Amino acid sequence: MKKLNDGISAIKPSQTLAIASLAKQMVEHGHKVCNFAAGEPDFDTPEVIKQAAIEALNQGKTKYTPVAGVPKLCQALSDKFKHDNKLDYKPSQIIVSCGGKHSLALVFQTLLNPGDEVLIPAPYWLSYPEMVRVAGGAPVFIHTTADQGFKITPQHIERLATSRTKAIVINSPSNPTGVMYTPAELHALGETALKHDIAIVSDEIYEKMVYDGNQQVSMASFSKAFYDNTITVNGFSKTYSMTGWRLGYTAGPENFIKAMNALQSHCASAPNTFAQWGAIAALEKGESSVKEMVAAFDARRHRIYELAAAIPGIKCVKPTGAFYVFPDVSSFGLDSMVFSKRLLEEEHMAVVPGVAFGADDCVRLSYACGMSEIEDGMTRLARFCAKL
Numbered sequence: 001m002k003k004l005n006d007g008i009s010a011i012k013p014s015q016t017l018a019i020a021s022l023a024k025q026m027v028e029h030g031h032k033v034c035n036f037a038a039g040e041p042d043f044d045t046p047e048v049i050k051q052a053a054i055e056a057l058n059q060g061k062t063k064y065t066p067v068a069g070v071p072k073l074c075q076a077l078s079d080k081f082k083h084d085n086k087l088d089y090k091p092s093q094i095i096v097s098c099g100g101k102h103s104l105a106l107v108f109q110t111l112l113n114p115g116d117e118v119l120i121p122a123p124y125w126l127s128y129p130e131m132v133r134v135a136g137g138a139p140v141f142i143h144t145t146a147d148q149g150f151k152i153t154p155q156h157i158e159r160l161a162t163s164r165t166k167a168i169v170i171n172s173p174s175n176p177t178g179v180m181y182t183p184a185e186l187h188a189l190g191e192t193a194l195k196h197d198i199a200i201v202s203d204e205i206y207e208k209m210v211y212d213g214n215q216q217v218s219m220a221s222f223s224k225a226f227y228d229n230t231i232t233v234n235g236f237s238k239t240y241s242m243t244g245w246r247l248g249y250t251a252g253p254e255n256f257i258k259a260m261n262a263l264q265s266h267c268a269s270a271p272n273t274f275a276q277w278g279a280i281a282a283l284e285k286g287e288s289s290v291k292e293m294v295a296a297f298d299a300r301r302h303r304i305y306e307l308a309a310a311i312p313g314i315k316c317v318k319p320t321g322a323f324y325v326f327p328d329v330s331s332f333g334l335d336s337m338v339f340s341k342r343l344l345e346e347e348h349m350a351v352v353p354g355v356a357f358g359a360d361d362c363v364r365l366s367y368a369c370g371m372s373e374i375e376d377g378m379t380r381l382a383r384f385c386a387k388l
């Protein structure tokens with residue numbers, strides 16, 4: 001066989017796998033492992049959503065849908081954008097894909113030519129750089145620290161923008177940091193991107209998981225110029241606890257979505273049919289369940305932050321969105337992989353090493369777990385840190 005695809009060959013295998021398999025082994029050996037490594041909500045999908053999918057199956061909704069998704073779902077998403085995000089996207093400007101991850105992969109493939117640069121604020125969600133590489137692009141990282149509140153500024157963009165810079169990824173609220181930008185900060189970042197003709201890929205998957213009375217604002221909603229220059233990505237996984245259903249969606253300029261449709265028609269045909277009928281029910285009837293889940297996450301957020309921030313040597317930015325905290329543990333002198341491995345081996349507590357997100361000073365704790373597990377886990381973490 002001749003040489004494999006260069007883009008694929010450049011992908012790094014997941015660095016978190018080693019920790020995950022070690023944790024699994026421990027559970028198999030009968031140990032109780034406090035698991036803060038999950039990347040998904042712990043709640044079951046709300047019943048109304050499940051029932052809608054079951055009904056769809058029973059009604060024989062088991063064939064291909066149009067490439068961009070069931071027209072009724074695209075219309076419901078168009079209504080959602082108007083209502084939640086003050087955005088006017090026609091159904092023809094929306095495409096449903098097989099998860100937000102799939103949406104983003106298609107976005108980069110649609111957008112990039114070989115050598116195009118994409119600005120990625122770090123810490124970043126671990127798939128962005130690899131998706132950009134697969135699409136032939138070059139990720140350019142903007143590093144931020146806990147002291148900077150894990151936020152980039154317009155000056156960062158000014159410094160790194162070149163004639164090859166095609167796009168910037170904005171993920172607010174963020175996985176892994178739980179940090180979100182204020183509307184004024186987002187606007188300033190967008191203005192700078194516009195000035196350099198850099199498209200904005202806005203990953204708004206955690207839009208509804210926001211706390212302290214904050215309101216997530218969509219990048220595309222600031223002005224016509226922003227709207228024309230932004231690709232908005234969202235999905236059902238996190239908001240409705242539907243990770244296994246595999247449904248995400250993209251909205252943007254008509255010609256962009258048309259090109260994405262052509263790509264999706266050849267690599268997925270369309271997303272799962274009965275899952276889409278569940279998604280329609282999520283949009284129509286899921287709001288109260290979302291409120292309940294977000295309230296539970298909020299209570300856990302307060303507790304985990306309070307306990308983690310009180311541990312000597314840990315530096316913690318209080319998260320205002322998503323369901324993660326991202327403490328800086330660099331004062332203990334271990335890299336994030338060693339810290340995470342030892343924490344698992346010595347205290348049976350699983351976290352994700354920050355190196356996976358381009359931040360070797362930190363570890364990611366997800367609070368998609370019960371309150372008693374949070375209490376137990378923070379006791380273990382405190383004991384471990386005291387020992388170092």
Ligand SMILES: *Cc1c(COP(=O)(O)O)cnc(C)c1O
Nearest residue numbers: 099100101125175205235237248
């Ligand atoms: C979970 C997640 C996604 C998409 O997840 P899907 O399950 O593929 O919809 C996208 N972006 C971020 C930042 C995420 O954390």
